[in-house]
Amino acid sequence: MADMQELEVDIDGLLADPAWQGHPLHHALGVLMERHRDLLRQLERITHIADRYQGAEHERGMSYCQRYEKQLHQLERLLRISDRYQQIMRRQHEELRQQSTHDPLTGLYNRRYMQRRLHEEALKLGRHQDQLFSVVLADIDHFKAVNDTFGHNTGDAVLMEVARRFVLNIRKYDVCGRWGGEEFLLLLPSTTEAQAYRVCENLRRVISETQYRGTDGQSLAVSMSFGYGSCRAVEDLENTLKKADSALYDAKRTGRNRVSPVIEDEVGTI
Numbered sequence: 001m002a003d004m005q006e007l008e009v010d011i012d013g014l015l016a017d018p019a020w021q022g023h024p025l026h027h028a029l030g031v032l033m034e035r036h037r038d039l040l041r042q043l044e045r046i047t048h049i050a051d052r053y054q055g056a057e058h059e060r061g062m063s064y065c066q067r068y069e070k071q072l073h074q075l076e077r078l079l080r081i082s083d084r085y086q087q088i089m090r091r092q093h094e095e096l097r098q099q100s101t102h103d104p105l106t107g108l109y110n111r112r113y114m115q116r117r118l119h120e121e122a123l124k125l126g127r128h129q130d131q132l133f134s135v136v137l138a139d140i141d142h143f144k145a146v147n148d149t150f151g152h153n154t155g156d157a158v159l160m161e162v163a164r165r166f167v168l169n170i171r172k173y174d175v176c177g178r179w180g181g182e183e184f185l186l187l188l189p190s191t192t193e194a195q196a197y198r199v200c201e202n203l204r205r206v207i208s209e210t211q212y213r214g215t216d217g218q219s220l221a222v223s224m225s226f227g228y229g230s231c232r233a234v235e236d237l238e239n240t241l242k243k244a245d246s247a248l249y250d251a252k253r254t255g256r257n258r259v260s261p262v263i264e265d266e267v268g269t270i
């Protein structure tokens with residue numbers, strides 16, 4: 001094959017050489033080369049057709065059982081691809097759902113989700129007049145100073161640890177969310193004011209007794225102020241949030257690291 005290619009290159013060289021242009025065999029050699037190339041092209045086409053024919057013949061020669069097996073394999077492959085695709089879609093859907101309802105830093109529910117939950121909980125009260133729930137607003141004291149003194153990353157670490165402590169110290173049907181920067185909201189179903197006060201006092205103590213770790217290994221302490229209110233009807237929701245907010249403001253105003261309003265009867269029982 002290599003010899004043939006070399007010969008073709010030699011002949012092409014001779015045909016192109018002006019020294020041989022007038023030679024009586026020059027034209028005949030040119031025509032011969034053209035015919036030779038035509039034949040090669042035809043041969044290639046025939047080989048290609050023969051290959052395809054052989055493939056088709058092989059298929060035809062297969063028994064029904066073999067063809068059925070082959071189609072089954074193809075279907076199984078398709079199913080595997082479709083399964084993988086569905087898994088990816090499900091995972092992406094779950095990630096999107098998580099992102100739309102959760103705060104990325106603390107992993108708690110975000111404000112939008114908490115607003116929806118509050119509304120749903122208030123709607124449920126409409127059908128059960130004797131029921132209620134409580135709302136707690138809790139805010140880290142002097143958090144700006146934490147950031148200014150220890151840096152924003154340490155501030156983030158404190159927020160994460162506070163969130164963890166909250167989740168560890170509430171009942172499993174209570175709902176905890178990040179309401180704003182350093183502010184958290186708790187929804188406490190079927191909880192009276194007196195019970196809400198106790199929940200807040202417990203959390204206040206846990207948060208202030210925790211040693212937090214900064215990103216450079218330093219140890220620091222923080223405290224939180226709490227305000228709460230109870231909701232007894234759907235129309236009451238906005239009012240309850242305002243009540244909790246102004247109670248939180250009172251707790252800040254009267255010295256921080258405290259719960260407002262104080263329920264005197266409960267103070268001794270904690």
Ligand SMILES: Nc1nc2c(ncn2[C@@H]2O[C@H](COP(=O)(O)OP(=O)(O)OP(=O)(O)O)[C@@H](O)[C@H]2O)c(=O)[nH]1
Pocket residue numbers: 105139140141142143144145147151152153154155156159180181182252256
């Ligand atoms: N590290 C960090 N800081 C945040 C985040 N969100 C809000 N903050 C900071 O929280 C601080 C809140 O400061 P202020 O509203 O002045 O309140 P404070 O210093 O906690 O004071 P009081 O609430 O009155 O006790 C601001 O410095 C915000 O930048 C966050 O995601 N990470």
